Amino acid sequence: MSKAIAKTGAVRALGAMSGTSLDGVDAAVVVTDGERIHDFGESSYREYTDAERSVLRAGLGQWTGPEVEAAAKICDAAHAAALAEFGDADIIGFHGQTLAHAPRLQGTLQVGDGAALAERLGKPVVWDFRSDDVAMGGEGAPLAPFFHFACAKYIGAEQPLCFLNLGGVGNLTYVDPRFDRPEEPGALLAFDTGPANAPVNDLVQERLGIPWDADGKVALSGTVETGALELFLAEPYFARMPPKSLDRNDFAEMVTLVRELSNADAAATLTAMCAASVAQGMQHCPQPPEVVLATGGGRRNPVLMEMLRVSLDCAVKPVEDAGLDGDMLEAQAFAHLAVRVARGMPTSAPGTTGVSASVGGGVVSVPGAETDG
Numbered sequence: 133m134s135k136a137i138a139k140t141g142a143v144r145a146l147g148a149m150s151g152t153s154l155d156g157v158d159a160a161v162v163v164t165d166g167e168r169i170h171d172f173g174e175s176s177y178r179e180y181t182d183a184e185r186s187v188l189r190a191g192l193g194q195w196t197g198p199e200v201e202a203a204a205k206i207c208d209a210a211h212a213a214a215l216a217e218f219g220d221a222d223i224i225g226f227h228g229q230t231l232a233h234a235p236r237l238q239g240t241l242q243v244g245d246g247a248a249l250a251e252r253l254g255k256p257v258v259w260d261f262r263s264d265d266v267a268m269g270g271e272g273a274p275l276a277p278f279f280h281f282a283c284a285k286y287i288g289a290e291q292p293l294c295f296l297n298l299g300g301v302g303n304l305t306y307v308d309p310r311f312d313r314p315e316e317p318g319a320l321l322a323f324d325t326g327p328a329n330a331p332v333n334d335l336v337q338e339r340l341g342i343p344w345d346a347d348g349k350v351a352l353s354g355t356v357e358t359g360a361l362e363l364f365l366a367e368p369y370f371a372r373m374p375p376k377s378l379d380r381n382d383f384a385e386m387v388t389l390v391r392e393l394s395n396a397d398a399a400a401t402l403t404a405m406c407a408a409s410v411a412q413g414m415q416h417c418p419q420p421p422e423v424v425l426a427t428g429g430g431r432r433n434p435v436l437m438e439m440l441r442v443s444l445d446c447a448v449k450p451v452e453d454a455g456l457d458g459d460m461l462e463a464q465a466f467a468h469l470a471v472r473v474a475r476g477m478p479t480s481a482p483g484t485t486g487v488s489a490s491v492g493g494g495v496v497s498v499p500g501a502e503t504d505g
Contacts, residue, residue: 147467152300225470270487298430323374326409348435354400407439
């Protein structure tokens with residue numbers, strides 16, 4: 133791996149993320165040695181067009197076939213365009229686009245050709261982050277927790293706290309910064325809490341022709357249907373002990389529960405389902421966290437954030453209150469993880485994905501050289 137970057141010291145790592153909410157490609161620079169965050173660099177966002185989003189959406193839940201191939205082409209082109217804006221990165225972390233995730237069945241599928249991207253950009257690219265974890269019995273998700281641990285150290289946290297990512301799917305990372313390394317038992321607990329923005333996005337796209345409920349405006353005027361909420365919380369997933377993970381479409385029947393409701397009531401109920409699933413998940417924390425720092429698009433939804441504040445027993449704040457960038461945290465995570473992979477450090481552990489032992493997943497592709505796994 134040493135041919136990718138220097139063996140020691142901080143490097144400029146560029147990470148890219150395209151989440152299941154299908155809004156666009158986030159790209160961000162982190163100056164890191166793989167353990168400690170030294171600084172945060174520039175970032176950018178490349179939004180998908182409606183046509184691109186439609187192609188990606190058609191590939192969701194598919195493992196093979198023309199829809200997957202078309203989605204891969206969109207993913208590669210969009211990432212190449214977004215990452216080409218950054219000229220001086222030492223290494224790139226390329227997550228790709230998750231189309232399907234069933235770790236106990238078929239596995240996990242992130243489309244995107246990291247080797248081709250490395251040749252195109254002339255930089256070493258780390259990609260296929262999840263497959264090794266799944267092969268060793270892990271869920272393959274979430275992968276940001278090791279970065280969250282570094283963030284907790286960066287902001288000077290001294291007591292346990294949680295990072296709550298509200299993307300297409302919600303995921304929670306419990307961090308105890310009193311530990312020295314993220315792979316130590318007890319340092320981290322992470323899992324998917326349940327659906328987050330994806331069901332609401334799908335609802336308003338289908339009914340109103342808009343990609344998401346901006347600022348929670350649709351949900352704001354609605355009333356939560358408590359019967360539907362109770363049926364949702366009866367799903368067996370919520371009784372499972374973490375670590376555990378979800379595919380974007382695992383709760384597709386949520387839309388059925390709100391089918392007869394008005395647009396506003398349906399949006400309000402789906403939003404309440406997200407908040408309730410987080411509240412359920414918080415019960416798994418080893419001890420009450422000092423604060424929950426929300427990241428991802430959901431933190432911009434005042435209706436969702438208020439529901440979380442009402443239902444949780446601790447402060448709920450956007451990560452910006454701690455000096456972090458909630459729009460770019462996922463992209464920054466894969467920049468940080470890229471350095472860890474290239475230097476042979478673990479990127480997941482039993483407490484984050486349920487993997488049998490700490491593992492450093494990922495493939496390193498270097499321009500003009502053979503690919504390393």
